[in-house]
Amino acid sequence: MSRRRSVTIAVVLGVIATAIGIVLSYVIHWFPAEASTQAHETDTLYHVLVIASIPIFVLVLGVVLYSVWQFRMRPGEELKDGPPIHGNTRLEVFWTAIPTVLLLGLVGYSFVVLHNNEKKPAHEIQIDVTGQQFAWSYQYPSALTGGAPIDSYQLYVPEGESVEFNLHSKDVIHAFWVPAFRIQEDVVPGITTHWRATPDRLGSYPVVCNLLCGLGHSLMRSTIHVVTPSAFQAWLASQRSSSTPGAASAAAGAGTSG
Ligand SMILES: [Cu+2]
Numbered sequence: 001m002s003r004r005r006s007v008t009i010a011v012v013l014g015v016i017a018t019a020i021g022i023v024l025s026y027v028i029h030w031f032p033a034e035a036s037t038q039a040h041e042t043d044t045l046y047h048v049l050v051i052a053s054i055p056i057f058v059l060v061l062g063v064v065l066y067s068v069w070q071f072r073m074r075p076g077e078e079l080k081d082g083p084p085i086h087g088n089t090r091l092e093v094f095w096t097a098i099p100t101v102l103l104l105g106l107v108g109y110s111f112v113v114l115h116n117n118e119k120k121p122a123h124e125i126q127i128d129v130t131g132q133q134f135a136w137s138y139q140y141p142s143a144l145t146g147g148a149p150i151d152s153y154q155l156y157v158p159e160g161e162s163v164e165f166n167l168h169s170k171d172v173i174h175a176f177w178v179p180a181f182r183i184q185e186d187v188v189p190g191i192t193t194h195w196r197a198t199p200d201r202l203g204s205y206p207v208v209c210n211l212l213c214g215l216g217h218s219l220m221r222s223t224i225h226v227v228t229p230s231a232f233q234a235w236l237a238s239q240r241s242s243s244t245p246g247a248a249s250a251a252a253g254a255g256t257s258g
Protein backbone atom coordinates (compact mmCIF):
# COMPACT_ATOMS: atom_id res chain seq x y z
CA MET A 1 0.00 0.00 0.00
CA SER A 2 1.41 3.41 -0.93
CA ARG A 3 2.17 5.86 1.82
CA ARG A 4 -0.31 8.37 0.48
CA ARG A 5 -3.08 5.77 0.52
CA SER A 6 -2.27 4.81 4.16
CA VAL A 7 -2.43 8.45 5.25
CA THR A 8 -5.79 8.89 3.48
CA ILE A 9 -7.22 5.79 5.21
CA ALA A 10 -5.90 7.01 8.60
CA VAL A 11 -7.48 10.44 8.12
CA VAL A 12 -10.84 8.95 7.05
CA LEU A 13 -10.87 6.55 10.03
CA GLY A 14 -9.96 9.46 12.33
CA VAL A 15 -12.81 11.59 11.02
CA ILE A 16 -15.29 8.69 11.43
CA ALA A 17 -14.07 7.99 15.00
CA THR A 18 -14.32 11.71 15.85
CA ALA A 19 -17.87 11.89 14.45
CA ILE A 20 -18.92 8.82 16.48
CA GLY A 21 -17.35 10.36 19.60
CA ILE A 22 -19.18 13.66 19.15
CA VAL A 23 -22.53 11.91 18.48
CA LEU A 24 -22.07 9.70 21.58
CA SER A 25 -21.22 12.69 23.76
CA TYR A 26 -24.53 14.32 22.77
CA VAL A 27 -26.78 11.22 22.75
CA ILE A 28 -26.03 10.62 26.44
CA HIS A 29 -27.98 13.10 28.53
CA TRP A 30 -25.35 14.23 31.02
CA PHE A 31 -26.79 17.31 32.60
CA PRO A 32 -29.77 18.42 34.70
CA ALA A 33 -32.03 21.26 33.48
CA GLU A 34 -30.40 24.62 32.73
CA ALA A 35 -32.12 27.01 35.11
CA SER A 36 -29.90 30.11 35.08
CA THR A 37 -28.29 32.36 32.48
CA GLN A 38 -24.92 31.16 33.82
CA ALA A 39 -25.91 27.55 33.11
CA HIS A 40 -26.31 28.25 29.37
CA GLU A 41 -22.85 29.85 29.12
CA THR A 42 -21.25 27.06 31.14
CA ASP A 43 -22.87 24.32 29.05
CA THR A 44 -21.81 25.98 25.78
CA LEU A 45 -18.26 26.10 27.12
CA TYR A 46 -18.51 22.42 28.03
CA HIS A 47 -19.69 21.51 24.52
CA VAL A 48 -16.81 23.46 22.94
CA LEU A 49 -14.33 21.70 25.25
CA VAL A 50 -15.76 18.27 24.41
CA ILE A 51 -15.75 18.94 20.66
CA ALA A 52 -12.17 20.21 20.86
CA SER A 53 -11.06 17.22 22.96
CA ILE A 54 -12.52 14.38 20.90
CA PRO A 55 -10.32 14.75 17.77
CA ILE A 56 -7.23 15.07 19.99
CA PHE A 57 -8.24 11.96 21.93
CA VAL A 58 -8.77 10.09 18.64
CA LEU A 59 -5.38 11.28 17.32
CA VAL A 60 -3.45 10.29 20.46
CA LEU A 61 -5.22 6.94 20.85
CA GLY A 62 -4.84 6.26 17.10
CA VAL A 63 -1.06 6.79 17.25
CA VAL A 64 -0.81 4.60 20.38
CA LEU A 65 -2.85 1.75 18.89
CA TYR A 66 -1.02 1.94 15.55
CA SER A 67 2.36 1.85 17.32
CA VAL A 68 1.35 -1.11 19.49
CA TRP A 69 0.21 -3.00 16.40
CA GLN A 70 3.01 -2.00 14.01
CA PHE A 71 6.07 -1.79 16.28
CA ARG A 72 5.31 -4.54 18.79
CA MET A 73 8.03 -6.96 19.79
CA ARG A 74 8.05 -10.19 17.78
CA PRO A 75 9.32 -13.52 19.12
CA GLY A 76 13.12 -13.54 19.00
CA GLU A 77 13.41 -9.76 19.38
CA GLU A 78 13.54 -9.77 23.20
CA LEU A 79 17.15 -8.54 23.40
CA LYS A 80 17.01 -6.05 20.53
CA ASP A 81 16.94 -2.29 21.08
CA GLY A 82 15.00 0.32 19.14
CA PRO A 83 16.63 2.50 16.46
CA PRO A 84 18.76 5.35 17.92
CA ILE A 85 16.63 8.42 17.08
CA HIS A 86 17.84 11.76 18.42
CA GLY A 87 15.23 14.42 18.08
CA ASN A 88 13.38 16.04 15.25
CA THR A 89 13.26 19.82 15.57
CA ARG A 90 10.43 20.29 13.08
CA LEU A 91 8.23 17.72 14.87
CA GLU A 92 9.03 19.16 18.29
CA VAL A 93 8.18 22.73 17.23
CA PHE A 94 4.94 21.42 15.72
CA TRP A 95 3.81 19.46 18.80
CA THR A 96 4.66 22.36 21.10
CA ALA A 97 3.10 25.14 19.04
CA ILE A 98 -0.26 23.47 18.26
CA PRO A 99 -1.15 22.52 21.88
CA THR A 100 -0.01 25.99 23.02
CA VAL A 101 -2.36 27.74 20.60
CA LEU A 102 -5.22 25.34 21.46
CA LEU A 103 -4.77 25.67 25.22
CA LEU A 104 -4.42 29.47 25.15
CA GLY A 105 -7.61 29.68 23.06
CA LEU A 106 -9.62 27.43 25.40
CA VAL A 107 -8.24 29.06 28.55
CA GLY A 108 -9.09 32.49 27.12
CA TYR A 109 -12.63 31.39 26.29
CA SER A 110 -13.08 29.81 29.77
CA PHE A 111 -11.89 33.03 31.35
CA VAL A 112 -14.43 35.07 29.37
CA VAL A 113 -17.27 32.72 30.43
CA LEU A 114 -16.20 32.84 34.09
CA HIS A 115 -15.88 36.62 33.94
CA ASN A 116 -19.34 37.01 32.37
CA ASN A 117 -20.91 34.63 34.89
CA GLU A 118 -19.47 36.57 37.83
CA LYS A 119 -20.15 40.06 36.49
CA LYS A 120 -22.12 42.21 38.94
CA PRO A 121 -25.32 43.52 37.32
CA ALA A 122 -26.85 46.95 37.99
CA HIS A 123 -29.61 45.46 40.11
CA GLU A 124 -29.22 42.49 42.37
CA ILE A 125 -30.84 40.98 45.44
CA GLN A 126 -28.95 39.41 48.34
CA ILE A 127 -29.73 36.20 50.19
CA ASP A 128 -27.59 34.83 53.00
CA VAL A 129 -27.01 31.09 53.14
CA THR A 130 -25.87 29.32 56.29
CA GLY A 131 -24.46 25.82 56.24
CA GLN A 132 -24.12 23.66 59.33
CA GLN A 133 -23.90 19.93 59.97
CA PHE A 134 -26.19 18.91 58.27
CA ALA A 135 -28.64 21.49 56.97
CA TRP A 136 -28.94 24.69 54.98
CA SER A 137 -30.86 27.73 56.19
CA TYR A 138 -31.54 30.99 54.40
CA GLN A 139 -31.72 34.59 55.60
CA TYR A 140 -33.56 37.22 53.60
CA PRO A 141 -32.25 40.66 54.71
CA SER A 142 -34.40 43.73 55.46
CA ALA A 143 -33.43 45.36 52.15
CA LEU A 144 -35.20 42.48 50.42
CA THR A 145 -38.17 41.93 52.74
CA GLY A 146 -38.92 45.62 53.30
CA GLY A 147 -39.31 44.83 57.01
CA ALA A 148 -37.72 42.52 59.51
CA PRO A 149 -35.22 39.99 58.10
CA ILE A 150 -36.66 36.55 57.44
CA ASP A 151 -34.98 33.35 58.54
CA SER A 152 -36.19 30.22 56.77
CA TYR A 153 -35.29 26.66 55.83
CA GLN A 154 -36.82 27.30 52.42
CA LEU A 155 -35.07 28.91 49.49
CA TYR A 156 -37.19 30.95 47.10
CA VAL A 157 -35.77 33.16 44.34
CA PRO A 158 -37.51 35.29 41.72
CA GLU A 159 -37.12 34.37 38.07
CA GLY A 160 -35.13 36.84 35.96
CA GLU A 161 -33.39 38.65 38.84
CA SER A 162 -29.74 38.32 39.70
CA VAL A 163 -29.25 36.87 43.17
CA GLU A 164 -26.05 37.12 45.16
CA PHE A 165 -25.73 34.32 47.71
CA ASN A 166 -23.53 35.20 50.69
CA LEU A 167 -22.32 31.97 52.21
CA HIS A 168 -21.60 31.37 55.91
CA SER A 169 -20.68 28.25 57.85
CA LYS A 170 -21.33 27.59 61.54
CA ASP A 171 -18.92 24.69 61.83
CA VAL A 172 -16.89 23.01 59.06
CA ILE A 173 -16.32 23.59 55.34
CA HIS A 174 -19.32 22.85 53.13
CA ALA A 175 -19.99 23.66 49.48
CA PHE A 176 -23.20 25.32 48.32
CA TRP A 177 -24.07 23.82 44.95
CA VAL A 178 -27.10 24.23 42.73
CA PRO A 179 -26.48 21.80 39.84
CA ALA A 180 -29.24 23.38 37.71
CA PHE A 181 -27.38 26.72 37.95
CA ARG A 182 -23.98 25.04 37.29
CA ILE A 183 -22.35 26.98 40.13
CA GLN A 184 -20.95 26.07 43.50
CA GLU A 185 -18.72 27.72 46.06
CA ASP A 186 -17.05 26.58 49.27
CA VAL A 187 -18.74 27.64 52.51
CA VAL A 188 -15.92 28.30 54.96
CA PRO A 189 -16.15 29.08 58.70
CA GLY A 190 -14.84 32.56 59.55
CA ILE A 191 -15.18 34.09 56.07
CA THR A 192 -18.05 34.99 53.76
CA THR A 193 -17.89 33.64 50.24
CA HIS A 194 -20.23 34.55 47.40
CA TRP A 195 -21.70 33.47 44.12
CA ARG A 196 -24.36 34.95 41.91
CA ALA A 197 -26.84 33.56 39.43
CA THR A 198 -29.79 34.80 37.44
CA PRO A 199 -32.50 32.10 37.54
CA ASP A 200 -34.33 31.99 34.22
CA ARG A 201 -36.48 28.86 34.40
CA LEU A 202 -39.40 28.32 36.78
CA GLY A 203 -39.27 25.16 38.87
CA SER A 204 -37.76 23.47 41.90
CA TYR A 205 -34.19 22.23 41.78
CA PRO A 206 -31.89 20.42 44.23
CA VAL A 207 -29.41 22.22 46.47
CA VAL A 208 -26.51 19.96 47.37
CA CYS A 209 -23.62 20.15 49.82
CA ASN A 210 -20.67 19.16 47.66
CA LEU A 211 -17.88 18.81 50.23
CA LEU A 212 -17.67 15.87 52.60
CA CYS A 213 -18.60 17.57 55.89
CA GLY A 214 -19.30 14.69 58.25
CA LEU A 215 -21.48 11.62 58.72
CA GLY A 216 -24.69 13.32 57.59
CA HIS A 217 -23.13 14.92 54.50
CA SER A 218 -25.23 12.94 52.03
CA LEU A 219 -28.39 14.18 53.76
CA MET A 220 -27.36 17.84 53.53
CA ARG A 221 -29.74 18.69 50.73
CA SER A 222 -32.33 21.32 50.16
CA THR A 223 -34.45 22.71 47.33
CA ILE A 224 -34.36 25.99 45.48
CA HIS A 225 -37.69 27.23 44.16
CA VAL A 226 -37.55 29.57 41.17
CA VAL A 227 -40.87 31.42 41.12
CA THR A 228 -42.28 34.47 39.34
CA PRO A 229 -41.42 37.84 40.95
CA SER A 230 -45.03 38.26 42.15
CA ALA A 231 -45.07 34.75 43.67
CA PHE A 232 -41.76 35.61 45.35
CA GLN A 233 -43.25 38.77 46.89
CA ALA A 234 -46.28 36.75 48.03
CA TRP A 235 -44.00 34.16 49.63
CA LEU A 236 -42.01 36.91 51.43
CA ALA A 237 -45.30 38.40 52.69
CA SER A 238 -46.41 34.99 53.98
CA GLN A 239 -43.09 34.64 55.84
CA ARG A 240 -43.31 38.08 57.45
CA SER A 241 -46.31 36.95 59.48
CA SER A 242 -44.28 34.03 60.85
CA SER A 243 -41.35 34.50 63.21
CA THR A 244 -40.27 30.87 63.52
CA PRO A 245 -37.89 29.74 60.77
CA GLY A 246 -39.49 27.28 58.42
CA ALA A 247 -42.88 27.21 60.14
CA ALA A 248 -45.88 28.14 57.99
CA SER A 249 -43.60 28.33 54.98
CA ALA A 250 -44.38 24.78 53.88
CA ALA A 251 -48.04 25.69 53.48
CA ALA A 252 -47.24 29.06 51.86
CA GLY A 253 -44.76 27.58 49.43
CA ALA A 254 -46.88 24.67 48.27
CA GLY A 255 -48.77 26.66 45.65
CA THR A 256 -45.82 28.47 44.11
CA SER A 257 -43.37 25.70 43.32
CA GLY A 258 -43.70 23.95 40.04
CU1 LIG B 1 -21.50 18.31 53.21
